[in-house]
Amino acid sequence: xxxxxxxxxxxxxxxxxxxxxxxxxxxxxxxxxxxxxxxxxxxxxxxxxxxxxxxxxxxxxxxxxxxxxxxxxxxxxxxxxxxxxxxxxxxxxxxxxxx
Amino acid sequence: xxxxxxxxxxxxxxxxxxxxxxxxxxxxxxxxxxxxxxxxxxxxxxxxxxxxxxxxxxxxxxxxxxxxxxxxxxxxxxxxxxxxxxxxxxxxxxxxxxxxxxxxxxxxxxxxxxxxxxxxxxxxxxxxxxxxxxxxxxxxxxxxxxxxxxxxxxxxxxxxxxxxxxxxxxxxxxxxxxxxxxxxxxxxxxxxxxxxxxxxxxxxxxxxxxxxxxxxxxxxxxxxxxxxxxxxxxxxxxxxxxxxxxxxxxxxxxxxxxxxxxxxxxxxxxxxxxxxxxxxxxxxxxxxxxxxxxxxxxxxxxxxxxxxxxxxxxxxxxxxxxxxxxxxxxxxxxxxxxxxxxxxxxxxxxxxxxxxxxxxxxxxxxxxxxxxxxxxxxxxxxxxxxxxxxxxxxxxxxxxxxxxxxxxxxxxxxxxxxxxxxxxxxxxxxxxxxxxxxxxxxxxxxxxxxxxxxxxxxxxxxxx
Ligand SMILES: Cc1cc2nc3c(=O)[nH]c(=O)nc-3n(C[C@H](O)[C@H](O)[C@H](O)COP(=O)(O)OP(=O)(O)OC[C@H]3O[C@@H](n4cnc5c(N)ncnc54)[C@H](O)[C@@H]3O)c2cc1C
Ligand code: FES
Numbered sequence: 001x002x003x004x005x006x007x008x009x010x011x012x013x014x015x016x017x018x019x020x021x022x023x024x025x026x027x028x029x030x031x032x033x034x035x036x037x038x039x040x041x042x043x044x045x046x047x048x049x050x051x052x053x054x055x056x057x058x059x060x061x062x063x064x065x066x067x068x069x070x071x072x073x074x075x076x077x078x079x080x081x082x083x084x085x086x087x088x089x090x091x092x093x094x095x096x097x098x099x
Numbered sequence: 100x101x102x103x104x105x106x107x108x109x110x111x112x113x114x115x116x117x118x119x120x121x122x123x124x125x126x127x128x129x130x131x132x133x134x135x136x137x138x139x140x141x142x143x144x145x146x147x148x149x150x151x152x153x154x155x156x157x158x159x160x161x162x163x164x165x166x167x168x169x170x171x172x173x174x175x176x177x178x179x180x181x182x183x184x185x186x187x188x189x190x191x192x193x194x195x196x197x198x199x200x201x202x203x204x205x206x207x208x209x210x211x212x213x214x215x216x217x218x219x220x221x222x223x224x225x226x227x228x229x230x231x232x233x234x235x236x237x238x239x240x241x242x243x244x245x246x247x248x249x250x251x252x253x254x255x256x257x258x259x260x261x262x263x264x265x266x267x268x269x270x271x272x273x274x275x276x277x278x279x280x281x282x283x284x285x286x287x288x289x290x291x292x293x294x295x296x297x298x299x300x301x302x303x304x305x306x307x308x309x310x311x312x313x314x315x316x317x318x319x320x321x322x323x324x325x326x327x328x329x330x331x332x333x334x335x336x337x338x339x340x341x342x343x344x345x346x347x348x349x350x351x352x353x354x355x356x357x358x359x360x361x362x363x364x365x366x367x368x369x370x371x372x373x374x375x376x377x378x379x380x381x382x383x384x385x386x387x388x389x390x391x392x393x394x395x396x397x398x399x400x401x402x403x404x405x406x407x408x409x410x411x412x413x414x415x416x417x418x419x420x421x422x423x424x425x426x427x428x429x430x431x432x433x434x435x436x437x438x439x440x441x442x443x444x445x446x447x448x449x450x451x452x453x454x455x456x457x458x459x460x461x462x463x464x465x466x467x468x469x470x471x472x473x474x475x476x477x478x479x480x481x482x483x484x485x486x487x488x489x490x491x492x493x494x495x496x497x498x499x500x501x502x503x504x505x506x507x508x509x510x511x512x513x514x515x516x517x518x519x520x521x522x523x524x525x526x527x528x529x530x531x532x533x534x535x536x537x538x539x540x541x542x543x544x545x546x547x548x549x550x551x552x553x554x555x556x557x558x559x560x561x562x563x
Contacts, residue, residue, distance in 0.1 A: 006228070006350040008270060010152065010243035035242035043227040043332045043350075050479045054331050056227030058514075060234035060241075061140070062133055062182075062544075063215055063361075064476060065509040066225075074547060082135065 005041035016085035027083045034060060034067045034079035045069055045078060046092040068092060103129040103176075104426055105419075106192050106205035108183050108364060111139015112166060112408045113400025114211035117415035118177075119169035124423035127174050129203060131181040131194055133544075137167045140213055140233065141408040144241045152243060155268045159408075160240075166412070185541035186368055190395065193554075195546060200554030207395050207422045210365055211415060214358035214401035217380070218514045219253060219465045220474045220482070223327030224354060232355035236261045245270045246351040250336050252325060253356040254279040255459040256304055261353065262316065263307040271314040274347050276338055278356065278462040280321040287458035300451045319345060323464060327352050356461045359517065360402045366539035368393055374531040377456050378405055379466075380517065381536055388421035388438075389414055397422065410448040413441045466521050474522070475515040477508020482522055489526035496520055496537045509545055512537040 015026040020042065027036040034057040037045070044054040045067050057067040060079045067078040070090040078089075105121050107114045110132035118128045130137075138145045142163025153161040170177050178196060185193040190208045194201055216231040223229065232251060238244040251262055251272045262272050311318070319340035328335045328346075335348045359380035362372060370391040372381040382404040389397045397418040400411030420437055423429040468474060470483025480503055488502040496512075496519045499505045505519055506512035512519070516537050524534040 006247055007238070008245045008247055010245065010268070032242050035238050035244045038238070039242075039244045045227075048479060053225060053479070054227050055225065056230075056332070058225075058230050058234060058476070059216070060230065060237040061215075063510060063513045066476060068509075074549070080133065 005039055007039045009039050018083060018087045020089045021091055029083055031083045032079060033081040033083050036083050047094055049094045052094055101203050103127050103205040105207045105209060105422055107209045107211055109211035109213055110137040111211060111213050111400060113411035113415035115166040115170055116412040117209050117399060117419040118175050120416045120419035121423060122172040122174040124428045126423055126426060126428060129176045129178060131178045131183050133182040135180050137170055137177060138163050148240060155264055156240060182544050184543045184546055186364060195550045198550060200550045209418055210398045210402055211400045212361045212364050212402040214405060215361045215513055216355060217357045217359045217461055218518050219354040219356050220468045220472050220518055221325050221465050222472055225473055225476055226327055226329050226333045228333030228350050229327050229352045232258055232261050232353040235353040239264060248273045248349050249351040249353050250274050250276060250347055250349040251353045252276045252336060253354055253462060255355060255357045256455060258355045259307045262311045266310050266314040271316050273349050274317045276322045276325060276336060277318060277320045278322050279459050283460055284458055287454050290454035290457055358405055360404060363539055363543050365398055367541050367543055368396060375404060379461055389418040406449055410445055413445040417441050467525055474518040475505045477510050478504040480505040485519055485522040486526050489523055495535045506537050511539060
């Protein structure tokens, strides 16, 4: 799941623990969640309900809805949320084969 | 419920300048923006970010702090993180903030919702790792996150700006695959006169190009047949440039071929739009002050037609003058005196546009993609599906919804609307104006039940 990140982080501030599908990640506190996940080497955020194709953030400005993830049972746009301590994130899988 | 003289949707240059001008003239203003901090796209998060990486982003970015400072005026309420999802008559604005729905009333509304990147459907554009170039820039601006090995694909000044910023940050793009051709440049030359009046932009463009070349970034021009390859994520970009087939491996692809007005809010109000052939997009109809055909609703900045950040600032100020005049806070003479200076600056700002529009046209194969290319990312509808609907007699974008689910996903056509119009117009031999665009209905963004449950609802007026 986690690969070497294609992204580089310029700053190193305090980090907090976030759970992504049962895996603990250490992400920069207050950072944009989508950016922090990409920088942590998570390229795929969900798969599509129709073909099960993988998707990751596309616009980073709240317009495309490709970055949808689930937090406390609610589907939300990762690019519109900030990282907080103890955040529990579930990636939405429609196609179990990809899970 | 609170009532403002003016509610502004969008805290970019247009919205911030309008707020400052209106507040100065004595109006009570509320500014709503879904982003956590003011700035809009160009000056995103400038107050927090300028001290961290203002050097990489440049003086044109840090300038935005003068505008965000003006929001501190006591007559301005800035509701950050407020997602506006409905604007109803005379004017009640519904929004979600901190997970709760809320409403406010205003006598006038200014839509300053900015631009979106023009959809660039090409094979593989839905793969993880493929993002808009603006998204790449947002990662850098807001988060200090940089792609190590990105390939930039497309055309336009913003593509060069982002490449130049990546160079300055020490992670130059792996390559630039550019779609504009020499003949685009030659046809753009006829607009050179205007461009020279806007010579600062040209000089800036040449400086950016020089820095990209100096950093050793390979540039491939006149690119066609561009496809992103990969199974679960982007692995390479293939294309043909000047007769040669090329393939560049990479894990990040940034696409861009211009920006187009974000018309969701204006469309939801039923405001009339017309096709702008030079900019290849729909623009809302407005009068010389930016007022739409719906009285009391003004539109300024890139959501009214692409003009850039400075033009957005002037247009926002112009709208505020007229709104203050309508609210009897400004005499006609004072309004016109202030407006004359602004209009001169606006004209100067717009001088270089025709040149830029002609020199960096959209990538033709993404305007009318191959049948197998997905155009509606949400519902995974292909260009071939839309052509098929046209054959079955589908006459316009709203009818496509009877054939399939194009435009019915959560993005509400933001990244397929123009493609659907173009494909139908092409198939039926019509103009984009004749073909039309999706009808947009509120909510502009999905609203959850819990957000609605938290909402204080007051009945509008007891007596009608
Ligand atoms: C991704 C991107 C990056 C760009 N980067 C640059 C750049 O670096 N330099 C440059 O010169 N130009 C850039 N541009 C072009 C840009 O459009 C203009 O320069 C300028 O930002 C336009 O100003 P504006 O005030 O019209 O809109 P914007 O600055 O885009 O501001 C619009 C604001 O409206 C808000 N908004 C929209 N809809 C809603 C809603 N429903 N509810 C609440 N808030 C809403 C948005 O969050 C946004 O903050 C960029 C454009 C895009 C799309
Ligand atoms: S990446 Fe487009 S909405 Fe989040």
